[in-house]
Amino acid sequence: MYKAKDPPFRPPENPDQKIWHYCKFEGLASLLLRKQLFFTRLDKLDDKHEGCHTEATIAHLRSPESLWISGSGQNAIASAKRTRKTLAVSCWHMNDIESVAMWDLYAGRQAGVAIQSTNSRLQSSLSQPRKRSGRIVSEWRVNIGQVEYGYNRLDIGTVTNAFDRALKKRKSYEHERELRAVLSSTPHKGRGGMVLKRLADPGEYVDVNLELLIETVHLSPLAKDWLVETTDLLLQMVGLPLSSRRSPLMDGPNY
Numbered sequence: 211m212y213k214a215k216d217p218p219f220r221p222p223e224n225p226d227q228k229i230w231h232y233c234k235f236e237g238l239a240s241l242l243l244r245k246q247l248f249f250t251r252l253d254k255l256d257d258k259h260e261g262c263h264t265e266a267t268i269a270h271l272r273s274p275e276s277l278w279i280s281g282s283g284q285n286a287i288a289s290a291k292r293t294r295k296t297l298a299v300s301c302w303h304m305n306d307i308e309s310v311a312m313w314d315l316y317a318g319r320q321a322g323v324a325i326q327s328t329n330s331r332l333q334s335s336l337s338q339p340r341k342r343s344g345r346i347v348s349e350w351r352v353n354i355g356q357v358e359y360g361y362n363r364l365d366i367g368t369v370t371n372a373f374d375r376a377l378k379k380r381k382s383y384e385h386e387r388e389l390r391a392v393l394s395s396t397p398h399k400g401r402g403g404m405v406l407k408r409l410a411d412p413g414e415y416v417d418v419n420l421e422l423l424i425e426t427v428h429l430s431p432l433a434k435d436w437l438v439e440t441t442d443l444l445l446q447m448v449g450l451p452l453s454s455r456r457s458p459l460m461d462g463p464n465y
Contacts, residue, residue: 218374219355222304222389225330229302229389230309230428232316235437238323238427242448246415247336247423249298249393252376254412257383261294261375263287264362286370293372296406298413300391302332304356308457311385313430319460321437322430327423329354329389335423336391336416350416354391359384372406420450427452431460 241247252261263271263286271286303312313319327335336352353373361378376392393414395407427445429437433456441454 218371218377219353219392220377221333221354222329222356225328227304227329227389228306229304229327229329229332230312231300231302231325231327232309232312233323233325234317235321235323235441238325238441239444241325241418242420242444242450244415245418245420245448247300247391247418248413248415249300249391249409250413251295251298251409251411253294255299257379259380261290261297261372263290263375266362290372290375293375293406295408295411296394297372297376298393298409299376300393301386302327302389302391304387304389308428308459310459313457313459317430319430320432320434322433323441324428324430324457325424326426326428328425331422331425332389332391335419349396350414351394351396352391352416353394354389357383357386357388357390420448424450424452427454429454429456431457433457 360381
């Protein structure tokens with residue numbers, strides 16, 4: 211269930227900010243047929259620094275001059291490794307227009323898909339209470355916030371905050387302009403206080419309202435007719451009053 215306004219999550223100022231999820235066709239098919247959004251566990255993402263301390267922070271925690279008591283710096287480093295398995299993310303690109311770079315990086319120009327939504331739609335689609343045997347189940351928490359880039363400095367504030375680390379990336383990834391939905395379990399009591407459950411490998415599926423989530427389905431610029439027809443059939447099968455739209459990015463000039 212979406213949980214609003216939890217720090218350190220910083221949503222876009224415009225609730226109707228347009229967002230895009232670029233993926234392969236099978237990603238769209240899974241979303242439509244399951245009616246569930248897939249969240250990838252942090253440690254399974256391509257960027258191996260996801261959810262980790264910066265090099266400067268690690269050096270500080272290992273230093274004899276560290277402000278942390280003996281041994282706790284190493285414990286903080288080990289804890290960060292463990293908590294990467296307790297958070298999972300769904301990644302969305304913030305942009306008012308399509309991005310050629312995002313097509314190439316995450317979907318491809320021939321058999322890729324871009325699911326267009328907005329910040330408010332994403333929030334609303336995840337806000338529906340999940341029920342099991344007639345009772346509401348609050349197994350998951352989902353928070354949504356913008357990713358901060360240029361994360362390479364000493365940052366003591368993230369030592370004990372796994373959510374803060376999940377929203378910070380190196381400047382090399384700034385082109386992603388990412389709005390990130392972060393999934394965790396509901397905290398429960400464990401040794402040393404409240405803890406989060408380890409999530410499934412490579413991630414978890416979470417119920418989502420498709421009508422609220424999806425505004426438009428864009429197909430890659432060089433999509434074949436079979437992809438258009440199959441996508442429209444899938445949309446019809448799940449009861450969505452939508453038709454796909456082939457991207458015009460590779461169209462020639464209108465002389």
